[in-house]
Amino acid sequence: MKRSTLWAWVTFIIGASYFFIPLIATMEFSLRMRRGEYSFDAYRVVFSDDRFQATFGYSVVVAIFTILLGVLIVVPTAYWIRLRMPYLRPVVEFITLLPLIIPAIVVVFGYIRMYGSSSPLPFLATARGTDVLLVIGYSMLALPYMYRAVDTGLRTIDVRTLTEAAQILGAGWTTIIARIILPNVLIAVLSGAFLTFAIVLGEFTMASLLNRPAFGPYLQNIGANRAYEPAALAIIAFVITWGCMSVIQVLSRFAPQSANRPN
Amino acid sequence: MGGSSAAHLPKVEPMSQAIHSPAAEAEQAPRMKPRGARLPLQWLGVAPFFIFALMFLILPTMYLVVGAFQNNAGEYTLENIYELFQPSILAAYWISIRISLASAVVGALAGFALALAIVRGGLPGWVRSTTMTFSGVASNFAGVPLAFAFLATLGRLGLVTVILKEVLGFNIYSTGFNILSFWGLTLTYLYFQIPLMVVIITPAIDGLKKEWGEAAATLGATGMQYWRMVAIPVLWPSFLGTVILLFANAFGAIATAYALTGSSLNIVPILLYAQIRGDVLHNPHLGYALAFGMIVVTGLANIFYIWFRVRSERWLK
Numbered sequence: 001m002k003r004s005t006l007w008a009w010v011t012f013i014i015g016a017s018y019f020f021i022p023l024i025a026t027m028e029f030s031l032r033m034r035r036g037e038y039s040f041d042a043y044r045v046v047f048s049d050d051r052f053q054a055t056f057g058y059s060v061v062v063a064i065f066t067i068l069l070g071v072l073i074v075v076p077t078a079y080w081i082r083l084r085m086p087y088l089r090p091v092v093e094f095i096t097l098l099p100l101i102i103p104a105i106v107v108v109f110g111y112i113r114m115y116g117s118s119s120p121l122p123f124l125a126t127a128r129g130t131d132v133l134l135v136i137g138y139s140m141l142a143l144p145y146m147y148r149a150v151d152t153g154l155r156t157i158d159v160r161t162l163t164e165a166a167q168i169l170g171a172g173w174t175t176i177i178a179r180i181i182l183p184n185v186l187i188a189v190l191s192g193a194f195l196t197f198a199i200v201l202g203e204f205t206m207a208s209l210l211n212r213p214a215f216g217p218y219l220q221n222i223g224a225n226r227a228y229e230p231a232a233l234a235i236i237a238f239v240i241t242w243g244c245m246s247v248i249q250v251l252s253r254f255a256p257q258s259a260n261r262p263n
Numbered sequence: 264m265g266g267s268s269a270a271h272l273p274k275v276e277p278m279s280q281a282i283h284s285p286a287a288e289a290e291q292a293p294r295m296k297p298r299g300a301r302l303p304l305q306w307l308g309v310a311p312f313f314i315f316a317l318m319f320l321i322l323p324t325m326y327l328v329v330g331a332f333q334n335n336a337g338e339y340t341l342e343n344i345y346e347l348f349q350p351s352i353l354a355a356y357w358i359s360i361r362i363s364l365a366s367a368v369v370g371a372l373a374g375f376a377l378a379l380a381i382v383r384g385g386l387p388g389w390v391r392s393t394t395m396t397f398s399g400v401a402s403n404f405a406g407v408p409l410a411f412a413f414l415a416t417l418g419r420l421g422l423v424t425v426i427l428k429e430v431l432g433f434n435i436y437s438t439g440f441n442i443l444s445f446w447g448l449t450l451t452y453l454y455f456q457i458p459l460m461v462v463i464i465t466p467a468i469d470g471l472k473k474e475w476g477e478a479a480a481t482l483g484a485t486g487m488q489y490w491r492m493v494a495i496p497v498l499w500p501s502f503l504g505t506v507i508l509l510f511a512n513a514f515g516a517i518a519t520a521y522a523l524t525g526s527s528l529n530i531v532p533i534l535l536y537a538q539i540r541g542d543v544l545h546n547p548h549l550g551y552a553l554a555f556g557m558i559v560v561t562g563l564a565n566i567f568y569i570w571f572r573v574r575s576e577r578w579l580k
Contacts, residue, residue, distance in 0.1 A: 008384020012394070015377045015457070019401060022412045022454065025422035029415035073312055080308035088309065095316045101565045102324050103515030105532050106554045109539050110323025113330070136319050143320075173308075195403070202406050204518035209539055216518065219407040223414075223522050230411040237408035238400075245400045 023238065030231035042232035051218055059207075059215035062131070063200040066138040067193045070146045071182075073139065075189065078150045079181050082159050096147040099140050108137060108206045130210050137206045142196040149195070153188025154181075191248045198244040202237055324558065330551035343552035352534070352544075356556065359514060359531040362445060366452035367509035373453065374460025375502065381461075382468045395465065398458035405455045410522035413451045417442045443524045451519060456509050463508070467501040467575070497575075504571030511564040515557065531557055 033041040046052055081089050099107070111133055117125035123133040139146075162184065166176045182189070207214035219237070223230045334340045347353070381391040416423050419436060427433045441447055471494055479489040517532035526533055531553065537543045538550040 005385045008380040008386050011376050011380040011384070012386060012390060015373070015380075015394075018457075019397065019454070021423060022416040025416035026412040028422050029420075073315055077309050077312035080305075084305055085309065092309070092312065095312075095320070097565075098316075098320055100511070101558070101561050102320070103517075103532065103557055103561060105515070105517055105535055105539075106327065106557055107320065107323060109535070109550070109554050110327050111319070112539065114323050114326050136315070140315075140320050198403050202408060202518075204407055204521070205536070209536070216407060219411075220518070220522050223407060223411055224525070231415045234408040234411035234415070238404055238412075241404050242400050245396065245403065249396060249399075 023235075026231045026234050026238075030228060030235055033228040042228040043236075046229050046232050046236070055213050055215045055218035058213055059201050059203075062135055062138065062212075062214065063197045065135045066142060066200050067196050069135055069139040070142050070192070070196060071189055074143070074146045074150050074192075075182060075185070076177055078147060078154055079159065079177060082151075082154050083163060092147075096143050099143050104137075104141055104203075104205045105209070107140065108209045111137060112209065124210075130212060134206060134210050134212050134214075137210075138196075138200045138203065141203070141206070142192070142199060145195045145199070146192040149188045149192030150185055153185035157181075157184045187251050187254050191251050194244040194247050194251075198241050201240060327551045327554045328558070330548055331555035333548060335546075335548065343546075343548045344555075346546070346549050347552050347556055351529075352553065355529045355531045355534045356560075358445065358529060360560070362448055362452065362530065363510045363513035365445075365449045366456050366513045367506050369449070370453050370456025370509050371460050371464075371502065371506045374457045374505075375464055377457065378461045378465045378468055382465060394461065398461040401458040402455050402462055405516065406518035407522040409451060409454055410519050413442060413447075413454070413523065417447065417450070443527055445528075448520055448523060448528065448530075451523060452513050452516070456513065459509060459512065460505055463505045464498075464501060467498055471497065500571040500575035504568045504575060507564045507568040507571065511561045511568070514561055514564070 030042050031038040031040065033039060033045070077092065081092055112124065115121050115123040115133060123129040159181070162180050163176055166180045171180070202216050202219060203214070204216035204220055208217040208220065219230070219233055222233060331343050332339055332341065334342060347356075377394065380386065381394050413421075415421050417435070417440075418424065421442075424435060427435055442451070475493050475497075476489055479493055484492070515532065517536055520528060520530055521533055521536065524533075526537060534543075535550065535553050535557065538553060542550070544550060544553075
């Protein structure tokens with residue numbers, strides 16, 4: 001073995017052990033619930049817990065609405081910027097980066113102060129209103145990822161020609177976006193969607209401060225009160241994250257690779 | 264649809280001829296609309312985005328920023344900003360900055376070494392693809408579950424702690440290590456910092472052109488000289504930029520720390536969390552100032568990041 005390969009192997013193995021030891025340790029810990037032998041008891045307890053089912057379901061629904069809202073905001077905007085208002089691109093890109101600059105805890109603090117029950121827009125007065133605010137907050141958190149995914153997707157198609165062809169055939173804007181543009185960037189949108197799903201599902205800060213029964217606060221609560229279940233939940237969360245990322249990778253294989261950009 | 268457009272077509276011709284009749288003008292209005300009202304219509308396309316960003320991102324943040332410069336009576340003051348400099352709050356900022364910086368620098372160095380190993384180390388192809396996939400997963404595996412994983416590993420009953428104690432007779436907790444401490448949290452943050460570095464820096468290392476190495480070799484440079492005088496200067500801005508991004512990433516994070524330490528570690532996001540929940544500082548406007556301070560730190564970090572990225576893109580195209 002060459003010397004140059006040796007250091008690479010050593011680096012890789014040290015790195016791999018840092019990343020795998022916690023996973024192995026967590027797995028082992030999650031199996032230790034029954035004294036003296038390994039068992040899946042912790043997983044059984046977790047899956048049969050009503051609160052697990054309720055909070056997990058709640059977070060899945062919130063994630064789906066977040067993705068829908070994100071697509072509704074991002075796809076027409078990114079399309080319009082590409083087609084008609086390229087001079088606005090720097091502004092829009094800067095705004096989509098803001099959620100990386102402003103921590104989520106600050107954003108939600110602002111919501112609590114601005115949209116309280118005595119404000120002109122009392123989102124927080126009702127539980128349903130708070131759910132809506134949570135979905136909006138998550139769509140803001142996901143904005144940088146969603147926008148980048150969609151914009152990359154738009155780069156690979158000829159937006160202008162497609163639009164003109166659709167217009168000649170008599171399509172209106174809604175038809176163009178929903179039936180021409182969206183299907184063409186569907187793979188990019190789906191990548192953004194799964195990343196959003198992975199981020200939203202276990203999110204703690206916003207859900208906890210808005211007092212919503214989401215999966216993140218549930219995880220935190222279990223962590224503070226139980227011994228073996230948290231390890232099982234960590235493994236479950238890791239598997240979900242892994243699943244989302246694998247889907248994105250599979251999707252990227254179907255994405256159009258050629259970039260013809262007339263604009 | 265075909266029928267309706269055929270029925271519509273003949274109408275257009277007479278309309279352009281009888282352009283002065285008021286009835287025709289009224290009919291012509293919808294046709295003219297796109298032309299005459301192009302400007303506002305054009306803005307209509309991006310209006311939802313800007314309204315959402317304004318209402319749910321910019322205004323809520325501005326509300327806090329303005330509140331940071333007001334007192335309870337609504338008068339403008341710098342008092343809240345002064346109060347940030349009291350020892351307990353300063354200590355919170357200091358430990359937050361130290362943890363973020365330590366995890367960013369160590370994470371960047373380790374991530375860089377790993378990226379270098381998979382790109383330039385002559386390892387088989389599957390090593391690279393596996394590492395990249397895993398990095399994508401691990402950089403998103405943060406928050407509460409990550410804290411659980413590290414408690415199960417290095418907590419008092421964690422696997423590594425127990426193995427070290429029983430097999431090697433070495434109790435890491437007797438050395439003063441604690442997963443609920445500065446180094447414990449830093450070690451945990453590295454789990455998402457290193458992969459993030461790998462994801463960002465690998466394309467930059469890929470961007471090092473082969474010709475540069477060949478040119479350097481032709482001119483008689485050793486491998487060491489190539490790295491010191493060509494590769495490192497080219498990669499330096501991306502490296503520094505990513506360090507700053509990692510810093511901001513760790514600085515705003517709360518879920519991992521909160522799940523790991525409860526409120527025993529006094530970092531800024533946890534202090535702010537407690538303030539939002541129960542006004543522990545006994546001054547709502549001091550809470551705004553705390554949030555403002557966080558934006559200033561992450562904002563500054565990002566300005567540097569963008570600056571470094573612009574510099575690095577000159578070379579890595």
